[in-house]
Amino acid sequence: MHDFELPVGHAHVFYPELDDEHCTAALMLEVDPIELVRSKRFRGDAGTLGHYVNDRPYASGSMLAVALGSVFRTAMTGRCDARPELAASPLEVEIGLHAVPLRGGDDLPERLFVPLGLSVEQSETLLDGEYPEWGRSQYANITLRGTTLLGEVLRQLYVLLPVLDDAKHYWVADAEVDKLLRAGEGWLAQHPERDLISKRYLAHQREYVVAATARLAELDQSPGPADTATDSASGADGGEDTNRPLNRLRGDAVLAALQDVGARTVADVGCGPGALLSRLVVDPRFTRIVGTDVSPAALETAARRLDLAERSDAQRERIQLHPSSVTYQDDRIAGLDAIVLMEVIEHVEPERLDALARSVFGLATPAAVILTTPNAEYNSLYPTLAAGEFRHPDHRFEWTRAELAGWAGEVADRYGYRVEFRPVGVPDAVLGPPTQMALFRKEASA
Structure with missing residues (x-):
């Protein structure tokens, strides 16, 4: 008792x-x-x-x-x-x-x-x-x-x-918004009853509901139904994955790729509020975990989510959070087993992609890079997404499968990697999966 x-x-x-x-x-x-x-x-x-x-x-x-x-x-x-x-x-x-x-x-x-x-x-x-x-x-x-x-x-x-x-x-106060965001990370932004949940949890206080909705969209990088379960749009028979949110499937795919490459030291670049970090930290296989993001607010949310303030010195040494940009050299992520770019590259201006490739592949030189990004071809299956519209207002572009293959192949050749492509989510027979993954492995030196 x-x-x-x-x-x-x-x-x-x-x-x-x-x-x-x-x-x-x-x-x-x-x-x-x-x-x-x-x-x-x-x-x-x-x-x-x-x-x-x-x-x-x-x-x-x-x-x-x-x-x-x-x-x-x-x-x-x-x-x-x-x-x-x-x-x-x-x-x-x-x-x-x-x-x-x-x-x-x-x-x-x-x-x-x-x-x-x-x-x-x-x-x-x-x-x-x-x-x-x-x-x-x-x-x-x-x-x-x-x-x-x-x-x-x-x-x-x-x-x-x-x-x-x-x-x-x-009585509900503004602290309730933070509570809702912390407890709702990873599932609330994609929930079909998100608006109802937010309104009721926040006691129908409009100011708080508006703030929570805006922050959910920003932190989870998901404005609405276009990032929900993989074949809720297409109606394909995809088995158990059809009832799982796409962001969850992405995390599963990244963890599987990390296992395939045998990574023990990992950087989540553009980690946001720590959705992937919270899954890495409970796995003892990962001996060093680094999270970086350009947003101090996102890093503060990640630190709370990981409960860093309550962890021992040894645990805080294992888990490190740093403000950083994916387009600039950062020696703190150099030489790791893997760098993860999960739904990050589409937020970078196209003219900065060479800088991203140089900082990640040329300077940090990890043994593996795991990159996920939306598949633009699949967007037509989302009934709420207008033609030509991106899945998130902060996206600078969204690639087709051929466009990702072209960019990834050129980067792999330039920096000495080989690349393979994996689907994330249940693929449509014609349009492919909702999310596409590029898995880069460093070529052995001659």
Whole structure:
């Protein structure tokens, strides 16, 4: 048993099941509604009995989300010092949520969780069995199942519990935008219900919703549906990948390429808010990890996401973040096993591409370079993308497969690399994959 004192009450964690194959962690939250009112945290009308007569302490809403964020804080960041390989590996999970308020329709849980790759089973009951004419209760027990990273699904629950309820027990301030962005990294920007989630999580405060939407688009480099699941546009039969966001598939492809080249020291150039770094850091194979970006704000977000302030000196030596530009020489990324340029090159002005090639291939000279970029041919399959429009307003260009092959082949010849091309996402039979990868390997010296 573990007991935690929280602002909303007391949390208890215990383990009904534990063996070599399964572990069930149970979180029970006890809320003192009177004390909650006295603490002035409750959002309600002080002139009514709503403070005292309400369902908030007994429903799985924002109070349970606060408990998740406090009790499982380390797990939510994707860290496990004792078992890092488990934190970094997808697990088969089953999550039971009880007395969940459903404000927004019976299909709301499916709309929120199915795009995340989770199946939804919910049981609803009558408000009162003796008076069926009163109708159904607005509460349900929900069971979620799927294969996912534990930290990722905990962050999703942290956001989506108050969204299901469409209420929070505390006043929303500008800090909530940062909380939403941190918990939503890697999945919220591509979610089909992103607007609904942002509005409800931020208690419909328009100023905060607008700020969160703009920052999500900037940090995740994804303005909308054009960067979602790979064949949601084409309708191809792509198996399990069809329900996975494209940004997740890109990360998977990059990690697979790093494994193929046997990289142990890696630089994520143009790392942004640290989506890939957070996956690298939990893998003990990578002994040195460097993240660079031109945006100080993005690096600050990455540092928070990686929890650098709480790490040991040895861990901070392993993980380093630096402000830098991909078009300038940076000796801090020289001589590594691999440099990753994930969705970076299309943000560079075409006249600066020679400078990029020189700094990465000519001066840093890694053993391998992994580059991903949109496939412009696939854009016609996105119904919300007008003809000739780029997937992101900051893109300076988007290449066809032939254009990438031409540029990559010339750079490989110039700097002594060989290059292969890999699809990312489910390819269309004619137009190819939504994302294309170029994997460069340094040629052995004669």
